[in-house]
Amino acid sequence: MTNLISVITAVHGPVAEHLPDAYKSLLDQQLPDGWDWEWVIQEDGETDAVRPYLPDDHRVSFGQGRHGRAGVARTLALPRARGQYVKVLDADDMLTPGALARDLAALTDHPGICWATSRVLDLLPDGSTVGFDQDPPEGPVERGAVLDHWSTHSYRAQVHPATLFVRRNVLLALGGWMALPASEDTGLLMALNAVSRGWFTAETGLLYRKWPGQSTSQAAHTHEGEWAARMAVVEARARALAALPGWRIDA
Numbered sequence: 001m002t003n004l005i006s007v008i009t010a011v012h013g014p015v016a017e018h019l020p021d022a023y024k025s026l027l028d029q030q031l032p033d034g035w036d037w038e039w040v041i042q043e044d045g046e047t048d049a050v051r052p053y054l055p056d057d058h059r060v061s062f063g064q065g066r067h068g069r070a071g072v073a074r075t076l077a078l079p080r081a082r083g084q085y086v087k088v089l090d091a092d093d094m095l096t097p098g099a100l101a102r103d104l105a106a107l108t109d110h111p112g113i114c115w116a117t118s119r120v121l122d123l124l125p126d127g128s129t130v131g132f133d134q135d136p137p138e139g140p141v142e143r144g145a146v147l148d149h150w151s152t153h154s155y156r157a158q159v160h161p162a163t164l165f166v167r168r169n170v171l172l173a174l175g176g177w178m179a180l181p182a183s184e185d186t187g188l189l190m191a192l193n194a195v196s197r198g199w200f201t202a203e204t205g206l207l208y209r210k211w212p213g214q215s216t217s218q219a220a221h222t223h224e225g226e227w228a229a230r231m232a233v234v235e236a237r238a239r240a241l242a243a244l245p246g247w248r249i250d251a
Contacts, residue, residue, distance in 0.1 A: 005037045005100055006083035006168065010073035011091035013049030018092040018209065023055045025094035025207075031101055037087075042077035044069060071177035071184030078176055086171055088164045088185065092209045094123070099205040103165035106199040112250050113140065114196035115166040117159040117189075118205030125210065134158060138202035143248070146193040147238050150186075155231045159198075161185035163206045170196060170249055178237070183230045190238035196249040 007026065011019065019041070026039060036059070043050045043064040054062055065076045074088070085107065087100060099118065106116040121129040136158050150157040162185060170192065178187030192198065241247055 003035045004083035005031070005035065005085045005087055005104065005165075006040055006081035007037050007087045007089050007100075008040045008042070008074050008077045008081060009089050009091050010042055010044055010070040010077070011050055012044040012067075012073075013047050015091045016050040016053045019050075019053040020055070021094055022089055022091060023057075023060075025096070026089075028097045029095065029100045030098065031104065035104065037100060038081075038083060039089075040077045040080050041091075042073040044073040069181050069184070071180060071187075074184075075176035078172065081168060084168055086166050086168050088162060090162055090208075093162060094207040094209070096204050096207065098203070100165075102201050102203060102205065106201060107165070107167065110140070110199060112197055113199045114170045114249055115164060115192050116199040116201065117141075117161070117163045117165070118201040119203060120160045120163060120206045120208050121204050123207040123209045129207070131204075132160075135202065136200050138200055141193065141198040141200055143195070143197050144193060144242060146198070147190050147235075147242070150190065151235055157186065157189065159189070159200050160206070160208070161189040162208060164189060164192075166192065173249070174241075178234065180230055180233070181226070183234060187230075187234040187237065190234050191241055194238040194242040195247050 026037060029037060039060045041060065041062045045067045046064045054060060061080050063077060063080060065073065087103060089095060103116045107113050119135055121131050123129055141159065146157055146159055174191050177184040180187060
């Protein structure tokens with residue numbers, strides 16, 4: 001029986017045109033013998049805009065649901081995810097060659113690791129890339145380290161939630177992604193780090209597309225009142241989880 005990695009992608013109409021690039025990046029992945037990926041795509045909404053961009057591949061499943069933003073779409077995709085591990089891939093981003101294999105090795109080769117992240121390069125409209133100059137060293141990310149750094153560095157984490165690779169059972173135990181209009185992936189990352197150890201891979205694992213239509217470039221994403229509320233509830237949840245007796249998760 002083939003072991004599966006479930007790659008979950010939330011998508012809405014304006015972003016669907018980027019799905020072929022994401023799919024090509026999946027086709028470029030090489031996994032160890034006995035492993036394969038499945039691509040679980042969930043539309044945030046119920047339109048006809050996404051289907052024309054779906055590949056004809058038996059490893060791809062597609063679902064639709066009421067509009068609720070990316071976190072809701074990803075959580076609605078979880079019942080179709082059959083893999084032991086879940087990988088996040090935003091519809092407008094691309095994995096680098098070898099990313100899935102490196103993520104898998106981080107968890108299978110290191111006991112006690114529940115999740116993994118990797119280096120990111122921003123992909124600019126002109127095709128050039130820009131990296132983050134404060135990546136941590138490759139290796140284990142200790143419990144609480146991301147949360148503490150994030151809360152003391154203007155709510156900017158040293159690892160990127162868009163690269164998250166996580167044990168499916170741990171993801172389910174934490175309830176999936178937070179019910180927020182944005183920063184739902186940051187909320188999940190902080191919750192994971194509050195209760196478990198992770199891993200950072202220094203080799204680039206994701207090309208993070210920067211373009212005018214992306215949700216994080218919209219004015220609403222940085223609306224002062226909403227942004228403050230999002231950060232507050234993300235931190236409060238993570239701190240509460242860290243303080244709960246018996247909530248340390250070891251793989």
